Each structure stands twice: as structure tokens, then as C-alpha cells.
Amino acid sequence: MISAHARQGVTIIELIVSIGIITILFGVSTPLLRTFLLRSDLDVAQNSIVQDTYRSQSLAMSGEGDSSWGVKILSGQVTVFRGTSYVTRNTGFDESYALSSSIAISGQSEYVFSKLTGFPTPIGTTTLTNAANETRSLTINSKGMIEEQ
Template sequence: SLKSKVASFTLVELLVIIGILIILVAIAVPNLRFFQKESELANSAEEIINALRLAQNKTLASEEASQYGVYFDDTTTPHQYTLFKGANYTSRDTSFDEIHKLPSSIEIYEINLVGGGKEVVFFRIIGATDQSGKIFLRLKEEPTKTKTIVIQPSGQITLGEEALPTDTDRIKDSRHVHFDYSRVIDTSTESLILNFEGGVTKEILISENLKDGQIHWEGEVDVSGQVQKLKIHTHRLNNPDTQFCIHRDRRFNNKSLTITISGDLSGSLIEYSADGLTTTSTSIFVSNLQWQ
């Protein structure tokens, strides 16, 4: 009948409309999530700038007759930054700490400050700083989406270039190295072994050097009367693989070094020449060794 034909036609139209809506939603949802994460990145950068300016203003106002600064921690999960009271982060008054955690989708990709540290402290009266430089943020799932916070020696704080630093605007060298490691590490039993020239060896028990679920060790080793300073940590650990990050500043290191891990008999994690101009690896589990 005409009535049934009309009803059937209306049902077909309804199903087509529903199908179109499902397709539109499927297309729109990922885009909405992406824009949300980009918004989180922009907001995170602005919040860091605000924290730096607040620390500067507190210092200029001589609140509690003290200096203030901001410490950036790229070893926690998620990454975070702390507004603190004191001439430096180590000797700060912890009761004044203001800890700010970044969204899980955002990471501090690089900290490039004068002196090689992770904190910016301002001088009283003038508001300048000796720890000028840049803080780089990025989306974990879209690493080309970045924000850069620039701290000038004068104390001026701005949002800088948004492109990922490249060889044209920063120098890459072996001071800061990343590499991926595909074997699962037994953190309860394994050790990192530092083998310096001259037979000097340093064993680092991983179980005693974990922080917020990541390997984190920083220390000094005396090699024939010359102190070598290193920092070894991970950005991800057994998730599902591991990404190592090693800091070996040539200003404080002049001895060749081989780093191995006790559970891997295939070869070294990384090998440095004395001048740091050569870095290699022989482990079958290491890949993507890159100077930062």
C-alpha cells in the first residue's frame, strides 16, 4: 500500500541519516581530541610562564626576604615544575613549594638553561637571572607540536618559536644522548656498569636508583684523580621498551667510558671516546641512538 511504501521510504531515509551521523562523529571525535591536546599544550606553556613571572615578582617584592625560582622535573610521571623559595632548589624551604603537574599528554622535551641545571632563580631588586635559556614542551603523541618558553638574562620571559629545535637553531652533541632499549629490564636484580679507562668501574644498582617508576642516577666517579660527572635516567621504563637518557658534559668528563647493563651479554649500551666526539653501541637491543 502507499502507506507502507511511505513508511519504508522513511525508514530507509532514517537509516541513511543515522549512518551519515555515525561517520561524521567518527571523523570529528579524533579531531576534537587533538584540538583538546593542542589546547592543553598552549595552556601548559602559559601556566609555566605565569609561574616564572610569579617567582620573579615574589623575588622583586622580597617576600619573606628571599629569592624565588622554578624547578623543572622531567623525571617524574607526569613531568612537573615547582615554584620554590630559596637561592636554589637544593637548599629551598620545602614548606613553600608549589608543585604543578603537566597533563599526561604533555612532556618537557628539553631543558636548555645556562649552567646545565633545571632551575631558574631570580635576583632581588633587578629580577634578572643567571639561568637564562629555553624550556621545550611537546605533545607526546604528536612530537612536532611544541611550545618553547624563553627566559632572557634580563628576566624577560616569553613564548618563543613553536617549531621543534633543529640543527639550524641549536647544537647537537654527545652531552645529551637518547637511545631506545628493547629488552625488558629486571629492575630488582640488574645493575648499570660504568667502565672507565684505566680499569675504574662503578656499579649502579637499579633497584636503589628508581624514582617515580624510572631509573634515575646522578653522581661523580674519581678516575685517576679526575672527577667524572654523569647523569643517567629513563624517560620510559619497560613500557613496553625503555628509553635511556644520558648526560655527559665534556666540561666535566675527559675519560673514555663504556656503559653496560648486567642482564645483557650482547654488548654495550653506549661507548664514549675520551673527547666525547664518538658514541657507539654494540648491544643488539639498542636502537635510535641520537645526540640531543
């Protein structure tokens, strides 16, 4: 007869149960982590666009460079620019910031703020969508205020 103190090690059943529990935990947590990361990318993109939009409006209102300033929102990037449009801008003053490539941009993608008044042209809504089909909308009104939804 083997004493209780002589038995050491792990049985195959204990090993299988442990591996099963770890597999179940991993299987449950992976989709939750993915959803969290996608939502986080969406929140970061929204905050970055809002911040850069207010920055371009602030530059226009202060008369920086005696010019209008704008913001261009592209997939994977947002650019604060100097000039009356993104196409005719002075690229030497561009400030570009990366956005997650998993974020799709739709709706209005360019806003230009008038020198000194800071009023935007055009007004409109920009919609951000992540791979989980969650959306955030940013609406800029005629006074340049941003409503986040």
C-alpha cells in the same frame, strides 16, 4: 493499494543511511577533537609556566622572605619555590601546580631569580612538546624577560 497516509515508520535503507552518516561524522570529528585537546593542553601548560615564572620573579624582586625565588618545571608539574635552588629549597613555601602529563619538558627546567634584582640564573630555553609533536619554546633572557615561540 496502501494510501500515502497509511505508511509510517522507517525503512531499513533509511536506517542504514542514517547510521552511515553518523559514523562518518564521528570518524572525521574524533581526530580533530584529539588534536584540539592536545593543542589546548600545550597552550595551558605554556601559560601556566609563564605565569609561575613571572610570579617567582616578582616574589624575588619584592624581597619576599628575604630570599631568592625560583621555578622548577617537571613533567606533570611546575613548582614556585623559595631558595637558591630546587634541591636546597625550603619546601614549606612551595607552590605546586599540575600540568598535563601528556606534555614533555626538555631544555632548561629550573630558573632562580635573584633577590631584589629579579635577574635569572641560569638563562635558557624550555621546550614543551605534546603527543602530536607540536612544540612551544620559552626563552628567558638575562633580564628575566620571557620570549614565547
